[in-house]
Amino acid sequence: MAKRQKMSSIKLADISENYLFILPAVIIFAIFYIYPFIDIINLSLHEWKGIGPKVFVGLRNFKELMSDKIWWKSIWNATYITLWALTFQNVLAFMLALACDREIRFKKFYRVVFFIPPVLSQVVVGLIWRWILNAGKQDGQYIGLLNHLLDSIGLHHLTNDWLSDPATALTCIAIVHCWMGFGWGFIMLLAGLQTIDKQLYEAAKVDGASSWSTFWNVTIPMMVPVILVVVILTVLGSMQAFILVLSMVGQGLVHHTDVPVTRILGAMQGTKEFGYACAMGVNFAIILIAVSALMKMGSNKLKQA
Amino acid sequence: MNGYIIRRNMRYFVLHLFLMSVAVTCLFPLFYMIRCSVMDNQTIFTDKGILPSVVNFGNYATAWVDGNFGTFFFNSMLYTTSVVIGIVVISSMAAYAFSRLSFPGRDWFYYMFVIAMMIPLPGSFVPLFVLMNKLHLTNTKIGYILCMINVGLSLSVILLKTFFDKMPSDLEDAARIDGCTKWQIWWNVALPLARPAVAVIVIFNALNVWNEFILAQLLLSEEVHMPLQVGLMKFINVHTVNYPIMMAGLTIAAVPIILLYLAMQKHIIKGLSSGAVVG
Numbered sequence: 001m002a003k004r005q006k007m008s009s010i011k012l013a014d015i016s017e018n019y020l021f022i023l024p025a026v027i028i029f030a031i032f033y034i035y036p037f038i039d040i041i042n043l044s045l046h047e048w049k050g051i052g053p054k055v056f057v058g059l060r061n062f063k064e065l066m067s068d069k070i071w072w073k074s075i076w077n078a079t080y081i082t083l084w085a086l087t088f089q090n091v092l093a094f095m096l097a098l099a100c101d102r103e104i105r106f107k108k109f110y111r112v113v114f115f116i117p118p119v120l121s122q123v124v125v126g127l128i129w130r131w132i133l134n135a136g137k138q139d140g141q142y143i144g145l146l147n148h149l150l151d152s153i154g155l156h157h158l159t160n161d162w163l164s165d166p167a168t169a170l171t172c173i174a175i176v177h178c179w180m181g182f183g184w185g186f187i188m189l190l191a192g193l194q195t196i197d198k199q200l201y202e203a204a205k206v207d208g209a210s211s212w213s214t215f216w217n218v219t220i221p222m223m224v225p226v227i228l229v230v231v232i233l234t235v236l237g238s239m240q241a242f243i244l245v246l247s248m249v250g251q252g253l254v255h256h257t258d259v260p261v262t263r264i265l266g267a268m269q270g271t272k273e274f275g276y277a278c279a280m281g282v283n284f285a286i287i288l289i290a291v292s293a294l295m296k297m298g299s300n301k302l303k304q305a
Numbered sequence: 306m307n308g309y310i311i312r313r314n315m316r317y318f319v320l321h322l323f324l325m326s327v328a329v330t331c332l333f334p335l336f337y338m339i340r341c342s343v344m345d346n347q348t349i350f351t352d353k354g355i356l357p358s359v360v361n362f363g364n365y366a367t368a369w370v371d372g373n374f375g376t377f378f379f380n381s382m383l384y385t386t387s388v389v390i391g392i393v394v395i396s397s398m399a400a401y402a403f404s405r406l407s408f409p410g411r412d413w414f415y416y417m418f419v420i421a422m423m424i425p426l427p428g429s430f431v432p433l434f435v436l437m438n439k440l441h442l443t444n445t446k447i448g449y450i451l452c453m454i455n456v457g458l459s460l461s462v463i464l465l466k467t468f469f470d471k472m473p474s475d476l477e478d479a480a481r482i483d484g485c486t487k488w489q490i491w492w493n494v495a496l497p498l499a500r501p502a503v504a505v506i507v508i509f510n511a512l513n514v515w516n517e518f519i520l521a522q523l524l525l526s527e528e529v530h531m532p533l534q535v536g537l538m539k540f541i542n543v544h545t546v547n548y549p550i551m552m553a554g555l556t557i558a559a560v561p562i563i564l565l566y567l568a569m570q571k572h573i574i575k576g577l578s579s580g581a582v583v584g
Contacts, residue, residue, distance in 0.1 A: 015409070017487065021402035022414055024395045025458060032433065032455035033421055039432035050435075096327060099320050106321070112570050113328045116335070119566045119573075121516030123534045124559050127541060128334045131341070131548060138350040145337065148353065179330070184577070191578030240427050243518050247538065264428040265519075274431060281428025288425045 043278040050272045061279035071280065074258040075287070081174045081259070082238040089178035090234060093185030094227075098219075100186075101193040111190070115183040122180070126247025129176045133248075135161035163249050166256040173244055173257060180244075181237070185230050192226030193219070228299040232292060239288060260284045335559065342552035349549055364553040373528055374554050377536035381558075383446065384521075384532055385514045388453040392461050392510050393503060395454065400465035401491045405474065415466065422459045434523050443524050452520055457510040468502035469495065505576035508569045515562050533558040 044061055046054040065071055096114065100107055117125065134144030142148040147159040163169050196219065204214040242261035249257050251266060258266070260280065267277035341349055343360045352358055369375045402408075403415045433452065434443070442448025476498065480490045496503070518534040525531050531539070537554055566573065 018402055018406040018408040021406060021487075021491070022399045025399035025418075025462060026414060028395065028451060028455050029418070029421070029458060031436075032452055033459075036429050036432035036436060037426065039435065040426070040429060043432060043435070092327070096324065099324055104317070104320065106324075110324050110328060111574065112567070113331050115570070115574070116331055116563065116566070119512055119562055120559055121518065121534055121562070123516075123518050123537050124555050125334075127537060127551065127555055128338050131552070132334065132337065141350065143350055152353075183331075187574055187577045236425055240425065246518075250542075261427050264431065268431050268434070274435065277428060277431045281426070281431060284427050285425055288427070292425075 040278045040281055043275050044282045046275045047273075048275045050274050054275070057275070061276050062283060064276070065279055065283055070255050070258065071260070071263060071283075073255060074260050074263045075284070077170055077257065078239045078241070078259040080170060081177055081241060082235055084171075084174035085178055085181055085234050085238040086231065088175075089182045090185050090230060092178070093182045093230075094189050096182070096186050097189035097193055100190055111187070114186050117180045118183040120180070122241075122243035123247045125176065125180055126244045129172075130163065130248050133162040133172060135159075135164065169249055169257050173248055176248065177238065177241055177244055181234070185234070188230050189223070189226060192223050196222045224302060228295075228302070232295050232299075235295065236288065236292060239291075335563075338552050338555050338559070342549060342556045344549050346547065346549055361549075364549045365557070368550045368553040368557065372536075372540055372550055372554055374533070374536060374557050376529060377531055377533045378557060380446075380530060381515055381532040381534075384450060384453065385511050387450050388457065388514045389507055389510050391450065391454040392457045393506060396458055396461035396506070397465055397496055397499070397503070398491065400462050400469055401495055403462070403466045404469035405477070405495070406487065415462075418459045418462045422463060430519055430523055433520070437524055444527050444530060446530055449521060449524050449530070452524065453514050453517060456517075456520075457506075457513060461506045461510065464506060465499060465502050468499050472498060501572075504569070504572045508565070508572055509576065511565060512562060 043054075045056060045058060047057045047061070048054040096110075100110055132145045133147075135147060136143040142151055142159065144162075146162065150156065150158045160168055162172050200218050200222070201214060204218050209217070240261060242259050242265070245257050245259055245262050251262060251270075261284075264277045264280045264284075267273045267280060340355075340357055342364055343362060344352060344357050345359070345361050345364075348357065348359060369378075399418075403411060437443045437448050437452070440448070442451070472495075477490050477494050480494050485493070515532075516534065517532075518538070521532050521535045522538065525535065528536070528539075533554075537551075537558060540554055541551055
């Protein structure tokens with residue numbers, strides 16, 4: 001009996017020592033992830049100005065959100081950026097990956113250079129492009145590089161106040177977003193292309209397939225899993241992008257470049273509506289989870305087919 | 306035959322033209338940033354040559370001292386190193402336990418990290434800011450460091466656990482027979498063997514912390530605590546007209562990360578590629 005007790009106390013000490021290994025990670029995770037996770041849902045059901053008493057209002061914040069035109073406009077803006085990223089950015093990335101998936105000179109150089117924009121911060125990138133797209137004039141000459149170039153090659157009518165004009169501001173942000181992002185897609189797609197067995201291409205060649213039909217019947221089907229990963233990551237990343245908006249145009253009073261996360265930030269810092277800001281966060285999270293679940297279901301169908 | 310070679314060369318020419326033009330598009334804004342950082346507040350508006358006629362490195366000194374970029378730079382360095390060290394130690398401990406040790410609820414704790422990885426939570430900075438206020442950790446370096454350790458934790462735990470799972474445990478078993486404690490095995494045997502995975506974690510977290518903006522902006526409102534990214538945004542909102550100094554500041558923020566990337570690009574591309582193929 002005494003022996004068994006001793007055994008079990010050794011075992012208990014052993015197990016509690018094992019818990020010590022995960023303790024720091026679990027503590028940090030509980031404080032900085034789980035607690036805010038619960039609190040964002042809790043706060044979304046309250047009206048609260050950041051100080052003073054919290055007033056429980058149930059789902060009222062969410063009802064208000066449904067008819068908040070600026071909110072839905074911001075979601076459309078994020079969707080617009082995402083559509084640019086899905087088409088322009090990913091098609092470019094795929095074309096570049098196809099071009100590099102062969103014995104070609106300077107391959108390493110291209111691979112290194114294409115991934116430079118993604119390692120920079122969105123603040124740095126946004127501020128550089130803001131300077132290039134600057135619309136100001138000094139002594140009758142354009143300050144910004146783009147307008148200056150357009151002016152000097154005789155396309156004066158195309159010069160524009162790129163980042164203040166509601167017609168162009170969001171598109172500029174979307175294009176810079178693509179400039180930053182195509183390197184990710186390129187690296188992942190190239191890695192996928194390189195796993196395709198080269199014998200498949202040779203077999204297709206022997207069968208007399210044109211390079212176009214090889215592309216559609218060999219490359220694309222083999223690449224479906226990687227393309228799906230890239231698509232899902234692009235959607236989740238682009239919908240939540242917002243720092244470029246802050247660094248390129250700032251948080252103005254006009255809403256034509258607002259995306260959901262800048263709206264959340266605005267509600268929190270500007271009007272100090274913490275409850276409403278949290279409701280926006282929860283609402284947007286639900287949308288993102290629904291979209292990624294739909295994409296997951298769609299991709300399972302594609303994989304079976 | 307000759308026609309074939311010409312056609313093939315044409316194809317390579319077009320291919321390189323395409324790749325080169327994209328490469329130039331990637332590099333030009335950086336070149337332009339450096340070009341503008343060595344001009345002064347007059348020539349930046351008048352000098353339109355591709356290379357500046359007068360080179361003036363004084364902007365860097367001005368940015369470093371008057372623009373306070375020296376402080377921002379050291380803060381960024383401090384945050385990056387301490388968060389990366391914190392993440393490597395804490396996540397490797399947890400990952401080692403999830404992979405090698407047994408205790409009740411082990412899988413549940415691990416799934417917690419996996420699920421956290423998969424749920425997008427935009428706007429989580431709102432409750433986090435509220436929490437940090439309650440804990441009196443806003444405007445403290447330690448508060449920001451702890452937040453950033455949490456940001457990188459889940460992915461690092463998952464990556465390392467996957468690596469440990471694939472790693473043979475012979476050496477660890479030998480160490481155990483020789484009488485090493487679990488802590489000694491984790492630190493002296495398992496962690497050195499996991500070097501490739503640790504390298505990936507170090508690089509990605511270093512990039513992430515150096516470039517992080519939003520939490521730093523919310524939590525640190527005093528200049529003595531600000532990292533570069535926040536300092537830059539503050540600078541442009543205050544001195545909107547001093548472009549050369551701002552370009553010098555941007556260069557100070559961009560160059561270290563580009564150097565780190567160039568030194569480590571093999572690991573980065575390998576890490577990403579394996580992620581793509583596995584994912």
